[in-house]
Amino acid sequence: MNFKQKINPKALPQHVAIIMDGNGRWAKGFGKLRIFGHQNGVTAVREALEGCIEIGVPYLTLYAFSSENWNRPKFEVNALMELLVDTLTKETKTFLENDIRLNAIGNIADLPENCKTKLKDTIALTKNNNKCILTLALSYGSRREIIDATKSIAKQVIAGKLNIDDIDENLFGNSLYTAGMPDPDLMIRTSGEQRISNYLLYQMAYTEFCFLKKMWPEFKRDDLFEAIYNYQQRERRYGKTSEQL
Ligand code: IPE
Ligand code: IPE
Ligand code: MG
Numbered sequence: 001m002n003f004k005q006k007i008n009p010k011a012l013p014q015h016v017a018i019i020m021d022g023n024g025r026w027a028k029g030f031g032k033l034r035i036f037g038h039q040n041g042v043t044a045v046r047e048a049l050e051g052c053i054e055i056g057v058p059y060l061t062l063y064a065f066s067s068e069n070w071n072r073p074k075f076e077v078n079a080l081m082e083l084l085v086d087t088l089t090k091e092t093k094t095f096l097e098n099d100i101r102l103n104a105i106g107n108i109a110d111l112p113e114n115c116k117t118k119l120k121d122t123i124a125l126t127k128n129n130n131k132c133i134l135t136l137a138l139s140y141g142s143r144r145e146i147i148d149a150t151k152s153i154a155k156q157v158i159a160g161k162l163n164i165d166d167i168d169e170n171l172f173g174n175s176l177y178t179a180g181m182p183d184p185d186l187m188i189r190t191s192g193e194q195r196i197s198n199y200l201l202y203q204m205a206y207t208e209f210c211f212l213k214k215m216w217p218e219f220k221r222d223d224l225f226e227a228i229y230n231y232q233q234r235e236r237r238y239g240k241t242s243e244q245l
Contacts, residue, residue, distance in 0.1 A: 001226075003222060003225035003226040003228070003229040004054075004055065004222070004225040006229050007055060007225060007228055007229050007232065008232055009055070009056065011232050012055060012056060012057055012228065013057060013184075013185035013186040013228060013231060014057070014058055014059060014182045014185055015057075015058075015059035015060075015061065015181065015182045015183065015184045015185055015186075016048075016052065016057050016059070016060050016061070016184065016185070016186050016187075016188065016224070016228075017060075017061040017062075017063070017184035017186070017187045017188075017199070017200055017203075017204070017207070018048060018060070018061070018062050018063065018187070018188045018189070018190075019063045019187070019188070019189035019190070019196070019197060019199055020041055020044065020045070020062055020063060020064065020190065020216040020219075021189055021190050021191035021193055021197075021215075021216055022037075022190050022191025022192070022193075022214070022215030022216045022217075023037030023038045023040070023041045023215065023216050023217060024037050024038075025037070025191065025215055026040070026215035026216070026217045026218065027040070027217075029215075034076060035076065035079045035080075035083075037215070037216075037217055038079065038080055038083055039083065040217035041216050041217050042083070042087050043217065044216050044217055044218070044219040044220075045062065045087070046091075046094075047219055047220050047221045047223075047224070048060065048062070048219065048221070048224055049094075049100070049132070049134060050221055051221030051224040051225060052132050052224070053098050053100070053131065053132055054221065055225070055228070057132065057228075058131070058132055058133060059132070059133050059135070059181055059182060059184075060132060060133070060134050060135070061105075061134075061135040061136075061137060061178075061181075061184065061200070062134070062135070062136055062137065063137045063140065063197075063199050064084070064136045064137060064138050065080060065084075065106075065137070065138045065139055065140070066137075066139075066140055066141060066197060066198055066199075067106070067107060067139055067140060067141030067144055067198065068141065068197075068198065070110075070139070081111065081112050081114075081115050084115055084118070084119075084136075084138070085114055085115055085118045088102075088118045088119065088122045089118065092122055092125060092126075095122070095125075095126045095129065095134070096125070096126065096129070098131065098132070099129045099130055099131035099132070100126060100129055100131060100132050100133075100134050101123075101126045101127065101128075101129040101130065101132070101133050101134065102119075102122045102123050102126045102134055102136070103123065103133055103134065103135040103136070104119050104123065104135065104136050104137075104138055105135055105136075105137050105138070105140055105145075105177035105178060106137050106138045106139040106140030106141070106145075106177065107139040107140070107141070107144060108138060108139065110139045111138060111139055115138075119136075119138075133181070135178075135181070137199065137200075140177075140198075140199070141198045142198045142199055142200055142201040142202065143198060143201070145176055145177050145202075146176070146201065146202055148177075149172060149175035149176050152175055153167060153171070153172070153175055172202075173202070173203075176202060176203070178200070178203055183203045183204070183205070183206065183207065184200060184203060184204055184207045185207065185208065185231070186207065186208050186209075186210060186227065186228065186231045187199075187200075187204060187207045187208070187209050187210065188210045188211075188212065188223075188224070188227050189209070189210075189211050189212070190212045190214055190215055190216045190218075190219055191212075191213075191214075191215050191216065192211065192212075192213045193211070194211050206236065206238060208231050208234055208236065210227040210230060210231065212227070
């Protein structure tokens with residue numbers, strides 16, 4: 001089926017978040033090292049990003065490295081960091097040509113120096129781009145993000161700059177790393193796992209979930225289109241009844 005043609009352009013998700021999972025298992029299936037899966041995962045990143053550009057999804061957020069992923073073998077962590085630098089170097093041209101702005105969320109300070117520099121430079125180079133905001137969640141953990149937000153709000157209260165009664169969902173949301181971004185409308189996770197692994201816990205209160213069996217390196221833009229089409233068939237009730245909508 002041609003899902004792209006069936007998508008209603010007037011009801012696109014404004015923000016798609018993806019948990020790119022299954023690289024290691026995919027590689028093992030070919031008798032290769034896990035890192036081979038990560039390398040091939042980059043092709044799938046391009047598919048997802050080009051798919052968003054093609055139909056006009058303005059926010060794409062990719063879970064690239066979780067705070068818990070630091071506990072993986074050092075060899076794998078180093079390889080992932082190198083892959084990040086390599087990929088950003090290679091893709092800068094694409095970002096500039098396609099009006100893509102790079103953004104990063106997470107505990108960026110913990111990344112190796114060369115990653116931080118590359119990220120900072122690419123973010124600066126693309127800062128005026130507007131068609132699609134590509135956010136990479138790196139060294140990202142949602143519980144830590146919520147705690148960081150709580151601390152920054154508490155500090156403002158102690159300093160007398162903020163009244164406790166002014167703390168509401170809007171202020172809290174704007175104290176998260178994702179300040180200014182709409183909440184994800186659709187979250188896609190590959191690899192068959194059905195969990196959110198410390199990803200955007202606060203932001204996904206009303207997100208629609210799509211779990212795919214295929215591994216991340218196998219993800220194609222048609223998978224994105226199919227997920228968006230399926231998303232559009234759902235009724236988002238936000239606690240109301242169907243009749244009220
Ligand atoms: C996702 O694939 C990529 C990262 C977490 C960096 P995995 O590396 O988790 O692959 P599996 O889930 O072990 O197959
Ligand atoms: C989640 O995948 C993190 C990323 C995709 C970057 P994991 O493979 O780390 O998640 P778990 O450990 O299976 O929950
Ligand atoms: Mg995994």
